[in-house]
Amino acid sequence: MGAIVLWSCTFAVARSLSEQVGPLTAGAAVYLIGGCVCLLRRGLSGKATGGLLALPRLYLFGCGSLFVIYTAAIYLAVGLAADRAQLLEIALVNYLWPTLTILLALPLLRKRGGPWLLPGTALAVMGVCLVMTQGDQVSWTSLREHLRENPLAYLLALAAAVAWALYSNLARRWAVPGGGGAVEFFLLASGLVLLGLRLLVAEPTRWGLRPVGEALGLAFATALGYILWDVAMRRGNLLLVVALSYFTPLFSTVVSCAYLRVTPTPRLWLGCILLVCGSFLTWRSVSDNPARVRA
Numbered sequence: 171m172g173a174i175v176l177w178s179c180t181f182a183v184a185r186s187l188s189e190q191v192g193p194l195t196a197g198a199a200v201y202l203i204g205g206c207v208c209l210l211r212r213g214l215s216g217k218a219t220g221g222l223l224a225l226p227r228l229y230l231f232g233c234g235s236l237f238v239i240y241t242a243a244i245y246l247a248v249g250l251a252a253d254r255a256q257l258l259e260i261a262l263v264n265y266l267w268p269t270l271t272i273l274l275a276l277p278l279l280r281k282r283g284g285p286w287l288l289p290g291t292a293l294a295v296m297g298v299c300l301v302m303t304q305g306d307q308v309s310w311t312s313l314r315e316h317l318r319e320n321p322l323a324y325l326l327a328l329a330a331a332v333a334w335a336l337y338s339n340l341a342r343r344w345a346v347p348g349g350g351g352a353v354e355f356f357l358l359a360s361g362l363v364l365l366g367l368r369l370l371v372a373e374p375t376r377w378g379l380r381p382v383g384e385a386l387g388l389a390f391a392t393a394l395g396y397i398l399w400d401v402a403m404r405r406g407n408l409l410l411v412v413a414l415s416y417f418t419p420l421f422s423t424v425v426s427c428a429y430l431r432v433t434p435t436p437r438l439w440l441g442c443i444l445l446v447c448g449s450f451l452t453w454r455s456v457s458d459n460p461a462r463v464r465a
Contacts, residue, residue, distance in 0.1 A: 171414055173402065176395035178421035181261045182429035183388045184248050190381040192373030193249020198364035199385045201241060204393035205358030212354050225352055229344035234356050236337040240330050241360040242367070247326035254430045256320065258423060258438060262301050262445060263327040265419040269294045270335035272452045275408065278339040281456045290451025297444025300437060341403045353400040357393060416449040 187196040222230070244264060251257040269291055275281040317324055345351060402411045419442050427434050 173395040173399040174415050174418050175421070176391045176398075178418055178425050179391060179429075180388070180395075181248065181257060181422055182426040183384050183391075184245065185251065185254060185257050185426075185430060187381055187384045187388065188245070188249045191375045191377060191385075192368070193245045194364055194368040194371060194373060195375050196249075196385065197241060197245035198361050198368050200389045200392055201357050201361030201364060203361075203386065203389035204396075205354060205361050207390060207393045208354035208357055208397065222352055222355060226344055226346060229341065229346075230352055232344060233337055233341050234352065234359060236333045236340070237353075237356040238360045238363050240333040240337065242363060243326045243330035243333065245364065247323045247330065250320065250323035250326065252320055252323075254426075254432045256323070257430070258426055258432060258434065259301050260323055260327045261422055261426065262419055262438075262442060263298055263324055264331050265422070265445060266294060266298060266328070267331040267334045267338075268415045268418070268449045269452050270331055271338045272449075272456050274335050274339050275456065278336075278343055279408070284455035284457065286451045286455035290448045290453075290455060292448070293451060294445050294448030297441040297446075297448060299441075300444060301441035338399075338403050338408075341400065342408060345404045351400045351404055353396050357396060413450065413453040416446050416453065419445050 184196060184200075187200075190196075191199070247260050247264070248257065251260050272281075273287075273291065276283055341351070423434065423438070423442050426432065
């Protein structure tokens with residue numbers, strides 16, 4: 171629940187910071203600072219960094235790669251948004267990850283789907299499509315035209331959603347049950363990758379008091395949010411945690427509108443509500459596989 175509250179502020183602050191220093195610079199600063207904070211916390215708590223090598227290789231390299239892909243894709247999507255209003259749409263595309271997490275839990279964690287799974291998924295996708303068509307009549311043509319205006323930003327947001335859904339499931343499957351995680355190292359690796367991309371791409375950067383404050387605040391919030399989420403995915407009730415995360419799009423939209431001073435349209439709110447309701451239905455329709463429970 172703590173991670174969900176912290177993540178609701180991410181898109182608004184990340185967009186504001188990206189407008190001032192560039193998306194790659196913003197992402198590199200946030201994740202490098204956040205990674206260092208996590209490693210410092212790990213050291214002060216008496217946990218040796220050498221324990222990293224004792225973690226399963228699938229978890230370390232597989233989940234680590236998905237984590238880096240997610241962070242790079244989401245910051246590039248935030249930076250490529252044409253304006254702050256489009257950022258809200260890109261954020262809602264990214265928030266398909268709770269629904270995708272539930273769908274991927276069926277093959278990856280051997281969950282069983284109920285009759286409301288497909289209607290719930292369709293409702294969530296319909297909500298995103300409704301947002302992306304803006305004020306046009308809802309149709310494949312209007313959706314295609316809207317995607318044509320800025321396809322890369324929307325595709326990156328969708329790729330980030332898929333990567334995070336895979337990470338959330340595979341972290342539970344590949345990590346040692348009840349054991350430790352490596353999210354601190356994933357954060358640092360993400361920062362280094364974004365820094366490498368920043369060195370290859372020139373972007374205008376204007377540091378000042380506000381961007382420094384936003385970078386520090388977002389770094390601490392990001393680090394704490396990922397630590398809490400990683401623990402929840404490895405030790406908590408997966409379906410309950412994901413169900414609570416369905417309110418993230420609503421919280422994020424409210425925070426983004428207030429922080430970025432964007433006036434949301436009725437269609438945006440309707441699409442957001444459909445996304446939340448559809449995601450909730452997918453959660454209610456999934457349960458443990460009876461054969462697996464008996465085993």
